Amino acid sequence: MIYDTFFARAMSRPLFDLLLKGLWETVVMTGVSGLLSLVIGLPLALILVTTDRGGIYQNLVVNRALGWVVNALRSVPFIILLVAVIPLTRLIVGSAIGIAAAIVPLTIAAAPYFARVAEVSLREVDRALIDAARAMGATRPAILREVLVPEALPGIVSGFTVTLVTLIGASAMAGAVGAGGLGDIAIRYGYQRFETAVMVAVVVILIVMVAGMQWAGDRLARAIDHR
Amino acid sequence: MTETGEAPVADFHDVVELHDVVRRFSGRPALDGISLSVARGEIVGLIGRSGAGKSTLIRCLNGLDRPEAGRVVIAGTDITRMDETALQPIRRRIGMIFQHFNLMSAKTVAENVALPLKIAGQTKAARQKRVMELLDLVGLADRAGHYPAQLSGGQKQRVGIARALAPEPLLLLSDEATSALDPETTQAILTLLQDVNRQLGLTILMITHEMEVVRQIAHRVLVLDGGRIVEEGPVARVLASPQTETTRSLLRGLSPVLPLDVAARIAPTGNQALIRLDVYGPAARKPLLAEIETVTGQPPRLVHGGLNDVQGEPYGRLFLALGTADADRITAVIDRLSPEATAVELLGYVPHDL
Ligand SMILES: Nc1ncnc2c1ncn2[C@@H]1O[C@H](COP(=O)(O)OP(=O)(O)OP(=O)(O)O)[C@@H](O)[C@H]1O
Numbered sequence: 001m002i003y004d005t006f007f008a009r010a011m012s013r014p015l016f017d018l019l020l021k022g023l024w025e026t027v028v029m030t031g032v033s034g035l036l037s038l039v040i041g042l043p044l045a046l047i048l049v050t051t052d053r054g055g056i057y058q059n060l061v062v063n064r065a066l067g068w069v070v071n072a073l074r075s076v077p078f079i080i081l082l083v084a085v086i087p088l089t090r091l092i093v094g095s096a097i098g099i100a101a102a103i104v105p106l107t108i109a110a111a112p113y114f115a116r117v118a119e120v121s122l123r124e125v126d127r128a129l130i131d132a133a134r135a136m137g138a139t140r141p142a143i144l145r146e147v148l149v150p151e152a153l154p155g156i157v158s159g160f161t162v163t164l165v166t167l168i169g170a171s172a173m174a175g176a177v178g179a180g181g182l183g184d185i186a187i188r189y190g191y192q193r194f195e196t197a198v199m200v201a202v203v204v205i206l207i208v209m210v211a212g213m214q215w216a217g218d219r220l221a222r223a224i225d226h227r
Numbered sequence: 228m229t230e231t232g233e234a235p236v237a238d239f240h241d242v243v244e245l246h247d248v249v250r251r252f253s254g255r256p257a258l259d260g261i262s263l264s265v266a267r268g269e270i271v272g273l274i275g276r277s278g279a280g281k282s283t284l285i286r287c288l289n290g291l292d293r294p295e296a297g298r299v300v301i302a303g304t305d306i307t308r309m310d311e312t313a314l315q316p317i318r319r320r321i322g323m324i325f326q327h328f329n330l331m332s333a334k335t336v337a338e339n340v341a342l343p344l345k346i347a348g349q350t351k352a353a354r355q356k357r358v359m360e361l362l363d364l365v366g367l368a369d370r371a372g373h374y375p376a377q378l379s380g381g382q383k384q385r386v387g388i389a390r391a392l393a394p395e396p397l398l399l400l401s402d403e404a405t406s407a408l409d410p411e412t413t414q415a416i417l418t419l420l421q422d423v424n425r426q427l428g429l430t431i432l433m434i435t436h437e438m439e440v441v442r443q444i445a446h447r448v449l450v451l452d453g454g455r456i457v458e459e460g461p462v463a464r465v466l467a468s469p470q471t472e473t474t475r476s477l478l479r480g481l482s483p484v485l486p487l488d489v490a491a492r493i494a495p496t497g498n499q500a501l502i503r504l505d506v507y508g509p510a511a512r513k514p515l516l517a518e519i520e521t522v523t524g525q526p527p528r529l530v531h532g533g534l535n536d537v538q539g540e541p542y543g544r545l546f547l548a549l550g551t552a553d554a555d556r557i558t559a560v561i562d563r564l565s566p567e568a569t570a571v572e573l574l575g576y577v578p579h580d581l
């Protein structure tokens with residue numbers, strides 16, 4: 001790497017490797033739980049919108065029940081959720097510590113969050129467009145595929161960006177309970193051993209990550225927005 | 228024909244039949260007992276004030292809106308209580324042009340026009356061919372790759388028209404298809420609709436506030452007011468002699484009215500009678516002025532008005548000064564004209580020099 005020599009001069013080789021490992025772990029945690037949140041959250045959002053009154057799959061019982069679950073999950077502070085789901089994490093991953101273990105609570109927190117954010121965008125799709133598709137004889141899956149999702153996509157992309165940014169922060173918190181990643185490094189070196197340089201390095205890396213992600217997300221959202 | 232999914236089309240004469248259709252919005256009726264039928268190949272104009280229930284009426288025809296009471300029969304099939312899934316094949320045979328365009332913002336012009344074909348399960352190659360044909364027809368071939376947000380109102384409406392015609396529908400429901408268009412484009416679209424009507428027997432139900440549109444292509448006109456049909460009939464008849472106040476006010480500007488200075492000189496007595504004569508069809512082709520002369524002994528004078536035509540049918544309103552004030556002769560003139568004319572009315576008397 002080009003920056004190798006620069007960083008090697010600025011900090012010790014072991015520290016650089018440590019940060020690189022932490023960065024990688026954060027990227028994996030954020031990426032995997034982000035992807036899972038997308039895969040789980042988008043269908044949840046579609047169900048929340050389409051089962052509501054006047055929706056194409058109207059079913060108020062399902063709607064209220066799902067809305068309640070999503071709200072309940074969203075109202076639990078992440079730090080408590082982190083501990084509360086440990087038994088479930090053990091069941092799924094086989095361990096309560098490590099990156100894989102952190103992905104479980106991160107996903108459980110982020111999926112309902114993303115579902116709500118995506119739901120807002122889906123609700124903003126003009127009913128008249130759904131009517132136009134119905135008038136063409138579109139089946140309900142076709143309405144989802146051709147109208148609801150494409151029309152809400154710019155908002156969904158923005159919402160997913162926000163979700164990823166939130167996940168970076170949450171993954172740092174997960175680090176505090178032994179999940180690894182940049183948060184873990186910041187706590188162990190920066191906080192417990194008073195190595196301020198490590199702390200600063202971690203913060204700088206996080207800022208760059210978040211800013212980069214936001215920039216890319218905004219650009220993508222703008223590129224697909226033809227309204 | 229294209230490989231569109233065929234609706235269960237029974238043997239039918241009327242493409243649309245409504246029986247006592249009622250639709251209420253929070254208790255207030257938007258449609259208050261509508262019965263009508265539209266024959267195959269007919270072009271029917273639907274006019275009425277804002278809020279009369281026009282859009283609600285056409286939304287009931289493809290099940291976008293459901294009536295509380297009454298029956299809706301499309302191409303021989305009763306759709307009143309059909310569920311959404313059962314309606315789908317029928318909707319694929321009904322094109323709809325929306326008042327507010329309703330184009331998909333995330334799709335290009337070509338993708339918008341292709342959407343009904345995609346929904347009907349056509350292959351990509353078949354879709355592309357048909358889309359280009361239609362875009363050529365509405366003059367937007369060069370905009371195929373643009374998004375609706377990049378188009379003017381008139382261009383969007385033309386995309387909506389192309390989209391509605393794409394699946395070669397049996398019935399076209401049009402909500403103000405031409406209101407966003409300039410006169411030239413309106414002409415082009417009307418000619419297009421008329422061609423499709425003649426060549427493919429497309430049945431068209433069109434809402435419009437432009438009487439000129441009704442005059443040019445409709446065979447029959449329905450006037451809606453407060454959710455009821457207050458007048459209906461052949462366009463020439465309704466234009467020549469509107470029977471209700473609603474129709475008269477909708478037609479204002481199209482039917483000639485007496486200039487104010489002339490109207491001001493009408494009195495209960497005077498030198499000569501002034502009559503209003505409404506005629507249409509065969510009656511309008513007769514030498515009516517000569518007939519009047521044989522009764523009165525002198526040629527009537529045309530004060531105002533004249534003849535126009537609706538798809539080859541003449542119709543018009545004439546204001547005639549008879550040259551005499553003799554009560555017997557005036558009665559004789561009115562008796563003579565009454566069987567021929569749609570309406571004859573003695574307006575009053577005016578001075579000789581009028
Ligand atoms: N979805 C709705 N909810 C409540 N009221 C409605 C709804 N749709 C229509 N209405 C009411 O029904 C009546 C008829 O409306 P409609 O849209 O059919 O009128 P229109 O004749 O098409 O008018 P315009 O020429 O302005 O388009 C109006 O009083 C309107 O307020």
Ligand SMILES: [Mg+2]
Nearest residue numbers: 281282326402
């Ligand atoms: Mg309307």
